[in-house]
């Protein structure tokens with residue numbers, strides 16, 4: 316009976332520590348930098364981050380975007396995950412819907428694009 320109580324308390328303490336650790340990590344990587352998406356384009360086509368920061372991609376209108384690593388070269392989609400880039404693949408469709416992308420831990424220039432809209436490119440510069 317007593318042992319069960321002690322075990323329960325240890326388990327509770329562990330869970331609390333884990334939650335606390337997660338929230339600290341999120342706070343450290345959030346830069347507050349946003350890249351807004353319009354109906355068929357990036358409103359912000361270029362963002363600059365410091366190493367270790369993330370960028371929040373925000374759908375400003377109710378438009379479906381599928382964002383992944385790569386770029387549009389004219390009307391040709393060129394998927395590519397650059398060395399040091401986080402793997403990105405998600406779909407948003409609701410107004411105000413957002414996704415955190417990162418952290419970017421390597422300095423360089425990285426590209427994301429929307430597979431739905433030709434020419435919808437985002438350049439991310441990490442310093």
Ligand SMILES: [Cu+2]
Nearest residue numbers: 380429431432
């Ligand atoms: Cu799109």
